[in-house]
Amino acid sequence: SAAEYKYPVLGLVFLKYVSDVFEAQADVIRAKAVDPSSDHYVEDPELRQELVAEWTQDRSFYEADNVFWIPEDSRYSRLLAQGKSPNIANILDTAMAAIEAENPKLRGVLYRDFGRLAIDAGRIGDLLAIIGKMKFNATEHGSRDVFGEVYEYFLGNFALEEGQKAGQFYTPRSVVQTLVEVLAPFEGRIYDPCCGSGGMFVFSERFIEVHGGQKGQAVIYGQEMTATTRKLACMNLAIRGIDYDMGREYGDTFTNDQHPDLRADYILANPPFNMEWDAKAVAQDRRWAYGVPPAKNANYAWLQHIVSKLSTNGRAGVVLANGSMSSNQSGEGVIRQAMLKAD
Incomplete structure (x- = not known):
């Protein structure tokens, strides 16, 4: 029923968005390093390359732009690659728990009951693949608004199903x-x-x-x-x-x-x-x-x-x-x- 599946679907949409934004933040950091008007501008190319390598692994550069820190094993691309695993439900639960552990704002918030869903692993993998086709361009100012529209679209359609x-x-x-x-x-x-x-x-x-x-x-x-x-x-x-x-x-x-x-x-x-x-x-x-x-x-x-x-x-x-x-x-x-x- 819609009541049962809106939570895992919206949870995966959320995961896709935060993963896209996280992975794009490295480009944002590189852009700051070459922008003379930026506080993080580095003129020397060799030093710039060295510092950017450090900064892209420094969570403070993500938190400063309100980007959630996503552990490597919890990123959507990594999970999508495991979509055909018979253990994908438990893999997703572990990934969501890891994201919560790294981001205090999200503790107790994410959906972590994929292992309890009464559907087979293949269907969960199919859902991962469908949502994986969504693209959130974090470099565009409206990316949060786009996600909001997608989130509201799903909420509205689940509401229609539930009456x-x-x-x-x-x-x-x-x-x-x-x-x-x-x-x-x-x-x-x-x-x-x-x-x-x-x-x-x-x-x-x-x-x-x-x-x-x-x-x-x-x-x-x-x-x-x-x-x-x-x-x-x-x-x-x-x-x-x-x-x-x-x-x-x-x-x-x-x-x-x-x-x-x-x-x-x-x-x-x-x-x-x-x-x-x-x-x-x-x-x-x-x-x-x-x-x-x-x-x-x-x-x-x-x-x-x-x-x-x-x-x-x-x-x-x-x-x-x-x-x-x-x-x-x-x-x-x-x-x-x-x-x-x-x-």
Whole structure:
């Protein structure tokens, strides 16, 4: 099913991109050495050759350009050459673990369950070969954007396959763009309490760049309930060089809030509609200032959680089911009235 295979597919797409960028970084280093305007310009040809040989093995020259360090045995070309091995699934798991070990930002993020997939090694090798045809030109300014478009393309098509269930990890681009354009999150703290694959954050960063801002002037905070979807978000942000705080772990936003003291300037969210939740576990929580939401429907739990996270002048944009604005069931009308009066 799409639900089972989106993670390994996106994991391999991620691996292909970081491998292409890593391998191209050697050319970037050589170009700096011959460019008189570069801080790394070396006039003497023999000395230049010697230094470039050292620099291409120095991870600081990769980290300076936000390029992940990829161990030799984990590079896509090396793995592709082993695509017909009956042990390819375990080889991939080992390669992903090695990349995580070398890059703290990626620890606990990459897909490492190829060995558990219920498909034969030949199919995994075929998938490696198909994704291997993708080319990411790291020398072009837009290479990160191209990867982002590919990543989003896969997310969108997996979402179409999964139908309604896809809402847990994917919000349509048009919805995200509308929220971002309305809120205009140019700087400050941005939070999504049910962030899925991180689309709200990606478009917020794009908004900042389009309007002349700099990457990093907004601070990203997110939380996701499932481990696999949290990994999608972390990969989505890491590949774009976006710093983020996704909390210590995945978890239920209501019962295991990863950012208890956060006060955000902007909150963008598309929470699950009309979901049941464990109201008894947090019945006395200070977030329910306008009334304890009913256990059968978390819509007003989400809204009150979001309101509780806003800074003094904070703004929020939230996607909710149509009926949530008129429902009077289980005290929801009373909660809504209290929220409006307090505004």
